[in-house]
Amino acid sequence: MGENTAVQSSSHPAAGSGTSCVTETVANSEINIVPQLARLKELGPQARRDRQVTVEAMDLIKASGFMRALLPKRWGGLEATPQEFFAAQIAIAEQDMSTAWVAGVVAVHAYQLALMSEQAQDDVYSAGPNTLISSSYNPAGARVEACDGGFMLHGSWGWSSGSEHCSWVLLGAVIPGEGYRTFLLPGMDYEIEDTWFVFGLQATGSNDIVIEQPVFVPDHRTHKQMDGFNCIHNQPNPMYNIPWAQIFTRVVSTSAIGALKHAVALFTDNAGTSSTDPSKLMGDPDITRRVAETINDIDEVETILFRNFDCMMAAVLNGNEIAMIDRVRYRYQASLVIDKLGVAVDRLFDVAGGRNVFDGAPIQNIWRDLHIARSHVANNPTSFARNLGGMSLGAENADVFI
Numbered sequence: 001m002g003e004n005t006a007v008q009s010s011s012h013p014a015a016g017s018g019t020s021c022v023t024e025t026v027a028n029s030e031i032n033i034v035p036q037l038a039r040l041k042e043l044g045p046q047a048r049r050d051r052q053v054t055v056e057a058m059d060l061i062k063a064s065g066f067m068r069a070l071l072p073k074r075w076g077g078l079e080a081t082p083q084e085f086f087a088a089q090i091a092i093a094e095q096d097m098s099t100a101w102v103a104g105v106v107a108v109h110a111y112q113l114a115l116m117s118e119q120a121q122d123d124v125y126s127a128g129p130n131t132l133i134s135s136s137y138n139p140a141g142a143r144v145e146a147c148d149g150g151f152m153l154h155g156s157w158g159w160s161s162g163s164e165h166c167s168w169v170l171l172g173a174v175i176p177g178e179g180y181r182t183f184l185l186p187g188m189d190y191e192i193e194d195t196w197f198v199f200g201l202q203a204t205g206s207n208d209i210v211i212e213q214p215v216f217v218p219d220h221r222t223h224k225q226m227d228g229f230n231c232i233h234n235q236p237n238p239m240y241n242i243p244w245a246q247i248f249t250r251v252v253s254t255s256a257i258g259a260l261k262h263a264v265a266l267f268t269d270n271a272g273t274s275s276t277d278p279s280k281l282m283g284d285p286d287i288t289r290r291v292a293e294t295i296n297d298i299d300e301v302e303t304i305l306f307r308n309f310d311c312m313m314a315a316v317l318n319g320n321e322i323a324m325i326d327r328v329r330y331r332y333q334a335s336l337v338i339d340k341l342g343v344a345v346d347r348l349f350d351v352a353g354g355r356n357v358f359d360g361a362p363i364q365n366i367w368r369d370l371h372i373a374r375s376h377v378a379n380n381p382t383s384f385a386r387n388l389g390g391m392s393l394g395a396e397n398a399d400v401f402i
Helices: 018-028 034-050 055-064 082-093 097-107 109-115 118-125 225-229 244-251 255-273 278-282 285-317 324-349 362-373 382-392
Strands: 133-136 142-147 150-160 168-175 179-186 191-193 207-218 222-224
Touching: 018 082, 018 285, 034 055, 034 082, 034 097, 055 097, 082 097, 082 244, 082 255, 082 285, 097 109, 097 133, 097 255, 097 362, 109 118, 109 133, 109 225, 109 244, 118 179, 133 150, 133 207, 142 168, 142 207, 150 168, 150 179, 179 207, 179 225, 222 225, 225 244, 244 285, 244 324, 255 285, 255 324, 255 362, 278 285, 285 324, 324 362, 324 382
Parallel strands: 133 168
Antiparallel strands: 142 150, 150 207, 168 179, 179 222, 191 207
């Protein structure tokens, strides 16, 4: 655990107040995303066509401070709370889910870098606080061998969201006889292969990272999985005692919250301009039930998100470790977001009207995005449910990424 010398209080209002709570958090945050939101919404369709978030959108997000939100202050970061970070990601997702996905997945790596060696942090952030890092943690295609002073790494890794905007990458690999580590590499050491031809989240540009010939990665640019699990770092801010996995797993599900808020707004706006008499829709018990259930689903997952981080922040600010059973429970709850909101978007799409079957229909785009997000391994709740249920019945924790 890091030293608890610099205490930072949460600016997040009491959990449970739903959308108004998130709005207040965004308004009061050092992350100045609100002035950028209208333009980010305008740029969303172009990004979907290009299969990349636009350079302009990334520049707007950088200007807001979002990319520096979780970066230590000594490197020019904000050290914003997770609550502020995720409230801003939700606000971006209300404009465009792909943009929020890329912004979150890229910006969150500043948190992992803060847990790595001082030299690794200097390697990246000596070029400036908005230096961007992509990732692909799946080790299936990786090959690594230990050598003097570090490792030789090569292989291929999929799903590296926002990689075209980044000058560094974090790649996962399993070291024979030791276990899993993350490896930090500069752009000169890898190629990006254009593979992202998909039916949703098109603008995330989640292409493959390829290293044909083995490249040297010094030991100081690696991060042991167990160091992340045990919250080992040298940051003075106790916020960094929140386990890395708790931050990362939320970044691949939270954009769905904003996206479904957008879907509800589109649905209700469409009802007012529908060829069907809107007053009849208001009196249709099936329609009103669907809208109410969807709003409640959003409120439920959003409230749990902020409650969990309120609890984690309270623990670390008081110098306490987060209980293992709570880490396992929070991990399971993070994995449920896409499952629950996928059902919710189906519920709306089924009665959204014939206009939404055409390519480019906004509600259809959100439906596609949410169902693609479900394919991320972190959003599959099966193993996390098994772990939580097992621990509740007396078994030992079986997951080190919690």
